[in-house]
Amino acid sequence: xxxxxxxxxxxxxxxxxxxxxxxxxxxxxxxxxxxxxxxxxxxxxxxxxxxxxxxxxxxxxxxxxxxxxxxxxxxxxxxxxxxxxxxxxxxxxxxxxxxxxxxxxxxxxxxxxx
Amino acid sequence: xxxxxxxxxxxxxxxxxxxxxxxxxxxxxxxxxxxxxxxxxxxxxxxxxxxxxxxxxxxxxxxxxxxxxxxxxxxxxxxxxxxxxxxxxxxxxxxxxxxxxxxxxxxxxxxxx
Numbered sequence: 001x002x003x004x005x006x007x008x009x010x011x012x013x014x015x016x017x018x019x020x021x022x023x024x025x026x027x028x029x030x031x032x033x034x035x036x037x038x039x040x041x042x043x044x045x046x047x048x049x050x051x052x053x054x055x056x057x058x059x060x061x062x063x064x065x066x067x068x069x070x071x072x073x074x075x076x077x078x079x080x081x082x083x084x085x086x087x088x089x090x091x092x093x094x095x096x097x098x099x100x101x102x103x104x105x106x107x108x109x110x111x112x113x114x
Numbered sequence: 115x116x117x118x119x120x121x122x123x124x125x126x127x128x129x130x131x132x133x134x135x136x137x138x139x140x141x142x143x144x145x146x147x148x149x150x151x152x153x154x155x156x157x158x159x160x161x162x163x164x165x166x167x168x169x170x171x172x173x174x175x176x177x178x179x180x181x182x183x184x185x186x187x188x189x190x191x192x193x194x195x196x197x198x199x200x201x202x203x204x205x206x207x208x209x210x211x212x213x214x215x216x217x218x219x220x221x222x223x224x225x226x227x
Contacts, residue, residue, distance in 0.1 A: 041220070102147075102207075
């Protein structure tokens with residue numbers, strides 16, 4: 001079955017630390033990958049997406065993610081986090097093209113200490 | 115920036131009662147979705163809706179659930195007889211004809227007591 005896994009449930013970092021959140025997806029043919037962020041009390045916002053082309057994708061707020069096909073991974077990175085990055089981060093995959101439905105990972109809660 | 119609006123933000127209901135969760139998708143979007151997240155678990159797909167009919171639904175979306183787009187702007191999720199295990203955050207999403215990702219609402223937290 002198609003699935004997306006996020007192995008870190010809760011990550012705690014100090015400001016200026018580097019961030020990497022893991023995401024793995026299952027094989028299922030064509031897959032488009034996304035990272036969403038949910039700040040406390042707000043809606044899910046798209047951080048970045050990968051459809052094809054350059055496997056290093058840059059998103060908003062200084063985030064980036066790298067699609068590594070051989071590892072079925074799409075990890076999210078940020079070189080230096082800020083307190084305002086405290087949020088929950090969701091990796092999601094869309095299998096089978098635009099007619100499919102997003103499949104989400106379980107989410108990773110990021111807490112950044114000032 | 116256009117938004118997907120969900121109301122209410124939090125609803126508490128007694129087991130066995132009917133609830134209707136409301137969503138106003140982005141006005142020119144064509145595809146509509148409901149997802150839910152039980153506390154501590156994954157965000158799960160419930161149903162997708164296009165051209166005034168359900169295009170796909172998950173195993174979770176049983177006969178207790180229904181969706182409707184009654185007036186061309188609202189998109190509602192009805193749970194006919196709520197169970198304790200229906201307690202979750204329910205997210206509505208929409209997208210346009212060209213797929214560029216979904217736009218999500220801020221969610222409705224449903225608590226069944």
